[in-house]
Amino acid sequence: MSHDRHETGFKDRTRVADARETLLGAATPHGRVETVPLADADRHVVAEPVEAPAPVPGYDRAAMDGYAVRARDTFGASGRSPEVLRRTGGAGSEAPGGDDAAVGPGEAARVHTGSALPEGADAVVMIEEVEEVGGDVETFDAVAEGENVGPAGEDVAEGQRLYEPGHRLRPSDLGLLKSVGLTEVPVYEAPEVAVIPTGEELVQSDPGPGEVIETNGLTVARMAERWGAETRYRDVVTDDEDALRAAVERDLDADVVVTTGGSSVGERDLIPEVLDAVGEVLVHGVALKPGHPVCLGVADGTPVVCLPGYPVACIVNAVQFLRPVVAAVAGTEAPPHPTRRATLDRKIASEPGTRTFARVRLSEDGDATTAAPTRASGSGVLSSVALADGWVVVPEGREGIDAGEAVDVQIWEATE
Template structure:
């Protein structure tokens, strides 16, 4: 017996339905303490204040000698002043400035003499000195909550005496590849190599998550139920393939039995067979099996959930305007994602549509972006200005 789609939803309706069902999911905050040196790209779980001033002592800013500026007031170019041992102290950059000295004269401004050094002009108080707290003052607010740490931030944290920080845990996403015909390794006739999860795991990593891939599950209800139950310790559950209306496509059935089925079918192309639901207060997403469909649904629906759970800002994708090199036709009922190549000609971009098959993974790899044709549009004309 074949499944049938529930009433399909627009992409925006599907997003809103799923987001509205995940209130408790988003409210749960998981944190961990990690070493600052491992914090690149992580998100602060609270405000961070400096533990120490930087520098935390008055510091020599140059190689040379420490002096008391008041003892150098008589130095002139036409009447050099001789500084003898006891009038100064040798120093290197970064050395503490010691009392009673309040200034540093650079080595290149010194004239070596038999009894010490000659100087040709007076030193000024705090010249070539980094006062305590010049960069960072103890208890300064360094970073607010939900700050994403950059390479420079790590240096700031360490300089202010912080070696560990509390961050939000990376949400874990579990991928369950399914299908009697799907295998790992070398295929025989009628078999297909499981490759979607390599792409999805990489996308999870790029968007602040960690991932776990289960063994390929056969198209058997009990097997699939057991696979989902094993995944309930994760934050997000993604089942790959098994979401269309075919005889062996059980994703929607599994979702209904274990939780709440919200959407089965979205008015996008490719990607229509997607399943959205909630199982154990966690998002449950069924992705179509074809690579391009998988990519579109994952980017449009899973990535926003993942980034929100990871406390990362919404992804803002660059948009380029160009001229369409040939006509694009489209059905009225779906929002269509057309893969395109970009070429720069005479200072402007040309947009060339690519193979539109949902299983054309090579065209996905070679494409530069998507041209989105909205619902209720028959397409776009050659020469039309479009956004990619």
């Protein structure tokens, strides 16, 4: 960065989508694979194709309460002229694999929903269509082969492809994997993210005059962990070029390096110069608000995200740039944010050509949802985002959004 850069500031700002694409172009999956027990696999990313080694269910089963029969023995049965079958089997006929669960010609065995279909049976007559008479069963319904039967593999077929590489596992996925007999799964290791807070004014507690409690590094580290990373939350590094360079170089063995603070163009904003010295600055200055002084680059093959020091700007940029790059090095893509549809109760102002992230709080009144922009909107007001329910994104091509307009509120903090 030249001295002119300090004096002139940002003449050109990169569009958000272009900046993100540039950063992701410098990120590659780390490729480290481990096999983990299913109980520990939640939120991990599948590294290899996963196929079912066994079908689910593993046997033909009754889909209704009733009697298991040979379909051919019910042909001709009707309400006026039932077919009479001999009741066979005992408790074992109602359990998967029972030794006495068998149906021969002219026989019927009592089954419950989910019971294994007895050997020899190929259909089930519903309980409403039969009448027990002594040791016999009168069936008033002619059933076809396979009727009221759930075949083996109805849920999952043996050899069925369940998941492709890049899929992030959820609790329901773990249940499915366990149901087919798997006890472990190959996944990508969680990416390592080094979080380096910077600023000579920062302290961890008990601030004196001119000092500020460090919050950005803690916030970003915990956000990265929600996004599937393991983090190194480093001590604060002062605004000294040599110290900053040593801190960045120390953590280039991580999958992603993220710094907080010192990313703008002031005399004490040294991080872009440090990044330019140890690697390459790809983007400096993005057309978004709050937080345009973000700096993105790469050093020794490691993506580096330099976040602004104002807390809200730091969070906005972390969600826009750190979240997708963490997913990329983990071998997947960040999922879209869940949204809520709401009616805006006050106008949101924005600058044409800049993507604006307006913090809002949601309120419910019957079936109507209202989004109210937070009164405290400065990029240094941490409570304005911590107490918000989400944000409304005003695209670059719009000059604000009027009150009364329906908007999508991104519930960004609910996402992984």
